Amino acid sequence: MSEKFDDAPAYRLETLAVRAGQERSQFGEHSEALYLTSSFVFKSAAQAAKRFSGEEEGNVYARFSNPTVTMFEERLAALEGAEDCVAMASGMAAIMAVCLAHLKQGDHIVASNSLFGATVQLFNNILSRTGITTTFVSHTDPAAWEAAIRPETKLFFLETPSNPLTEIADIRALTAIAHAHGILVAVDNCFCTPILQRPLEMGADLVVHSATKYIDGQGRVLGGAVCGPKKLTDEVFKYLRTAGPTLSAFNAWVLLKGLETMKLRVEAQSANAAKLAGWLEAHPKVARVFYPGLPSHPQYELAKSQQKSGGAIVSFELKGGREQAWTVVDNCHLLSITANLGDTKTTITHPATTTHGRITPEARAAAGISDGLLRIAVGLEALEDLQADLNRGLQLI
Numbered sequence: 001m002s003e004k005f006d007d008a009p010a011y012r013l014e015t016l017a018v019r020a021g022q023e024r025s026q027f028g029e030h031s032e033a034l035y036l037t038s039s040f041v042f043k044s045a046a047q048a049a050k051r052f053s054g055e056e057e058g059n060v061y062a063r064f065s066n067p068t069v070t071m072f073e074e075r076l077a078a079l080e081g082a083e084d085c086v087a088m089a090s091g092m093a094a095i096m097a098v099c100l101a102h103l104k105q106g107d108h109i110v111a112s113n114s115l116f117g118a119t120v121q122l123f124n125n126i127l128s129r130t131g132i133t134t135t136f137v138s139h140t141d142p143a144a145w146e147a148a149i150r151p152e153t154k155l156f157f158l159e160t161p162s163n164p165l166t167e168i169a170d171i172r173a174l175t176a177i178a179h180a181h182g183i184l185v186a187v188d189n190c191f192c193t194p195i196l197q198r199p200l201e202m203g204a205d206l207v208v209h210s211a212t213k214y215i216d217g218q219g220r221v222l223g224g225a226v227c228g229p230k231k232l233t234d235e236v237f238k239y240l241r242t243a244g245p246t247l248s249a250f251n252a253w254v255l256l257k258g259l260e261t262m263k264l265r266v267e268a269q270s271a272n273a274a275k276l277a278g279w280l281e282a283h284p285k286v287a288r289v290f291y292p293g294l295p296s297h298p299q300y301e302l303a304k305s306q307q308k309s310g311g312a313i314v315s316f317e318l319k320g321g322r323e324q325a326w327t328v329v330d331n332c333h334l335l336s337i338t339a340n341l342g343d344t345k346t347t348i349t350h351p352a353t354t355t356h357g358r359i360t361p362e363a364r365a366a367a368g369i370s371d372g373l374l375r376i377a378v379g380l381e382a383l384e385d386l387q388a389d390l391n392r393g394l395q396l397i
């Protein structure tokens with residue numbers, strides 16, 4: 001007999017983070033078990049038949065059910081305030097799953113023009129082959145979203161704050177527009193996590209995650225998830241069951257333990273980022289800082305109305321161009337030169353020559369990505385050490 005955590009009385013986030021979803025086996029393990037098995041055995045032919053038909057609940061085959069994965073799904077659902085969650089192999093797999101579960105040939109997506117790069121590629125180059133088309137519109141202008149709606153529009157897809165300029169999309173306003181036209185809204189909540197932003201409470205229909213970022217938070221494994229009401233996630237589950245972009249049990253176990261410390265990490269990293277952003281803003285070599293937690297951010301009030309804090313991503317423009325930006329990057333001994341984010345270790349990226357290097361200089365300029373722009377994903381190191389590391393290069397320019 002197994003024993004399941006009962007989250008019936010509404011526990012607080014801290015409690016859910018370490019307890020929700022846990023199912024203890026007959027061995028009474030305190031920490032969640034890792035079930036490395038691809039299939040499950042039945043007591044009889046009759047039980048096998050019932051499990052396959054769905055008449056009896058239980059595990060069948062790990063492409064679509066595994067107890068460790070289920071524990072991760074239930075814990076993340078609890079944190080997002082979602083009825084259900086379906087785990088996926090990666091964040092991109094989760095986005096693809098939302099689209100293929102809810103759209104068909106001829107359908108249309110309206111999406112933010114400042115989405116994660118691979119999401120743009122997915123919509124433009126892969127999904128387009130199935131006859132699903134996408135119109136990209138201004139991240140910050142709800143009227144542009146409304147104007148892009150066609151009779152065949154089925155999905156609004158957004159991500160906020162944007163990368164790397166930390167622009168805020170108004171989740172409540174976009175949801176109201178979408179719902180007036182019977183359109184679903186999916187929000188990629190990777191940058192904020194449910195600790196800082198809960199899109200479902202603001203009306204969004206589905207939340208997608210790259211669990212690779214803050215949910216793991218320690219740069220170890222890839223994972224993804226889709227959260228929402230069961231009537232929508234059931235379609236996602238059917239897609240997973242057949243198409244198989246499955247989260248491995250091992251990765252689920254790593255991510256499940258990641259969720260336990262996510263609140264502490266995200267709050268500490270965000271507090272570190274807020275202080276670093278303030279310091280950068282006052283720095284004589286810095287022209288401009290992009291951080292939703294600074295009153296100088298053009299959407300500071302909107303950010304405050306939908307995020308608990310500014311998050312841990314800070315971008316800034318130097319007084320200078322590519323050469324000066326590279327000088328700062330190359331003089332970092334502590335900050336990791338990598339495009340990854342969400343890690344406890346602080347990372348620094350020069351978007352114009354990495355994440356946004358393949359788009360034309362004109363398109364880059366239109367998107368506001370200048371050659372002097374740097375993005376920092378703030379980790380858990382001491383603020384003073386991060387400042388000293390950045391200052392080494394800043395002094396030289």
Ligand SMILES: *Cc1c(COP(=O)(O)O)cnc(C)c1O
Binds near residue numbers: 092212213222
């Ligand atoms: C990383 C990322 C993704 C993709 O996630 P993977 O786990 O790398 O597939 C999607 N959206 C955002 C905002 C991301 O940062």
